[in-house]
Amino acid sequence: MTRGRPIRVVRVVLVGLGAVLIAIGGGALVVGVPTRQWSGILLWLAGAVVLHDALFAPLVLIGSRVLRRVGARVSWLQVAVVQVALVVGAAVTLIAIPGIAAQARGARNPSVLVFPYALHLGVAWAAIGVLTAATVLVIALRRRRRETSPSVP
Amino acid sequence: MIGSSLSLLRSALASPARHPRTAVVLGRLLGLGFLICFGTGLLSHFLQDPLPGMAFLTRPIWLYRLTQGLHVAVGTALIPLLLAKLWTVYPLLFRWPPVRSVGGVLERAAIALLVAATFVQLATGLTDTFQWYPQPFRFRETHFALAWALVGALAIHVGVKLPVIIRWWRRSRSVDAAGGLLPVGEGEGDLRSEPRAKGVTGMLQRSIDRAPTPPAAVSRRTAIVGTGLASFAVVALTAGETVPALAPIDVFAPRLVRSGPQGLPVNRTAAQANANRTALDPAWRLTVQGPERSVVLSLDDLRGMTQTDAGLPIACVEGWSTQAQWRGVAVRDLAALVGGQGREWLVHSFATGAYSTTVLQREFAADPLTLVALELNGSVLHVDHGYPARLISPARPGVLQTKWLRSLVVR
Structure with missing residues (x-):
């Protein structure tokens, strides 16, 4: 390994640099944020990880195991299309939530929160559903045609 | 007992797409995104609070429009990317024993800080654009401090994982002719296949493994295409508040370019x-x-x-x-x-x-x-x-x- 040494140097530099940057972040926190708010920050940092690791990720696991069972009976391509649709739908839902929540509390002025976010989210899911159903159907039809057409020797 | 339960959990989580190559593909995009957000964020911060002796460009006139538009658009795109990256490496959460050395403790601490800070940055950043402030702390000062901690933890993470990143950087060294990912060898990273267990654990493991598994190539492409489309969608449907060409499909942004007196x-x-x-x-x-x-x-x-x-x-x-x-x-x-x-x-x-x-x-x-x-x-x-x-x-x-x-x- 001729390049082992330079890589080790790069790794040491990166870890050292990281420690310095984290220290700067700590300094910025001390200077900029009152100490009584630190517990709130800690709570949010820990809460975000728990929410993901103990709730979101297990739900995704259960969902994907269910889809796999279905996938064995239909086609994997169709399952893949449904999975992609669910991922896109989930992402759009995540970015729509702040709009819906903020709107429920009332906009600060008429030029902010300009859309009916809940309605738009519903429309987005409907559009994703229609597109997904159409794609799944097309895949099924093509498969059936291939299966019924006589194979060319 | 704990070890074998966790081993079963990891078996249940196994997927052909949960692979160091996927982590590298998503990770380098995330890393690039973080650096763009960090750089543009620093510019915005120092424009508001310059250090002594600092001077700024006044041209092009749209410079800040570009940098801050990027800051928010890239930050939005990072939300699906982050979740996909965490999905890829999620089985590693259940490693047993959780750490093997002092270095391992530091490594996992850096990852914990990286993940936690990223979640808080993306969540409070997004809600801030909607003028909704649910967090019990100052937004701007905290966003600034956590940004430094985040890129610091990122540098440590990259430093620790560098050999694995290099191993799986190139597609030609990662994917077989059929489009599936190559098996992970000794020293080529985590997310290796679970070793066969004996006894009751082995029986349970075999029953989990009997569940049908999608073809490797389909699994890999689903993960990448799904993440890509999700990131594309969240940006396309919000960036119209700053990119006039996207205004017709702006349906989720807090603003509409021409609305207002x-x-x-x-x-x-x-x-x-x-x-x-x-x-x-x-x-x-x-x-x-x-x-x-x-x-x-x-x-x-x-x-x-x-x-x-x-x-x-x-x-x-x-x-x-x-x-x-x-x-x-x-x-x-x-x-x-x-x-x-x-x-x-x-x-x-x-x-x-x-x-x-x-x-x-x-x-x-x-x-x-x-x-x-x-x-x-x-x-x-x-x-x-x-x-x-x-x-x-x-x-x-x-x-x-x-x-x-x-x-x-x-x-």
Whole structure:
């Protein structure tokens, strides 16, 4: 390994640099944020990880195991299309939530929160559903045609 | 007992797409995104709070519009990317024993900080653009501090994982002819297949493994295409608040480019800023206090001076921006009136609260396009846009484009 040494140097530099940057972040926190708010920050940092690791990720696991069972009976391509649709739908839902929540509390002025976010989210899911159903159907039809057409020797 | 339960859990989580190569593909995009957000964020921060001796570019006029638009759009795109990256490496959470050395403890601590800080940055960043502040701490100062911690933890993470990153960087060394990912060998990273267990654990493991598994190539492409489309969708459906070409499909952004008085969104109205009474008072005057003399100017005095036209965007820290046509008196003409050319100014507003006094650095004060604006898009300023007079300058955040001007005082 001729390049082992330079890589080790790069790794040491990166870890050292990281420690310095984290220290700067700590300094910025001390200077900029009152100490009584630190517990709130800690709570949010820990809460975000728990929410993901103990709730979101297990739900995704259960969902994907269910889809796999279905996938064995239909086609994997169709399952893949449904999975992609669910991922896109989930992402759009995540970015729509702040709009819906903020709107429920009332906009600060008429030029902010300009859309009916809940309605738009519903429309987005409907559009994703229609597109997904159409794609799944097309895949099924093509498969059936291939299966019924006589194979060319 | 714990070890074998966790081993079963990892078996259940196994997927052909949960692979170091996927982690590298998503990770390098995330890393690039973090650096873009960090760089643009620092620019925005220092424009508002410059360190002594700092000077800024005033051209191109759309510089801040670009950097802050990128900051918010890239940050939005990172939400699906982050979740996909965590999905890829999720089985590693259940490694047993959790750590094997002091270095391992530090490594996992850096990852914990990285993941936690990223979640909080993306979540509070997004809610901030909607002017919703659910967090029990100051947004701006915390966002700034956590940004440093995040890139620091990222540097440590990259440093630790560098050999694995290098191993799986190239597609040609990662994917077989059929499109599936190559098996992970000894020393080529985590996420290796579970070793066969014996006894009851082995039986359970075999029953989990009997569940059908998608073909490796389909699994890999689903993960990448799903993440890519999700990131693309969240940006496409929100970036219209700053990219005019995307405005027709802007359906989830907090703003719409042309909504608001005179075709321009408003961040804080005159009523919100308690500026209504003073702004609409006929006795309103602008005081310009220079090193040689001071002048007190009425609205008619200002209208009687040489008027300058400037096409400049309003670009908000919240990520929206709109180009507009402004007309008023150039700040450098006012400076010349009181012998304050080339100087730095304190800008006072009648508004109350944050940013009611700001600093106009000398490079912006000297720029011929920096105006005390009296008109917007061809008519007198609406009171929510700062009537009777507001500051407008190129390449600066909207919060510094002070509305309801009271005085300019040389520093």
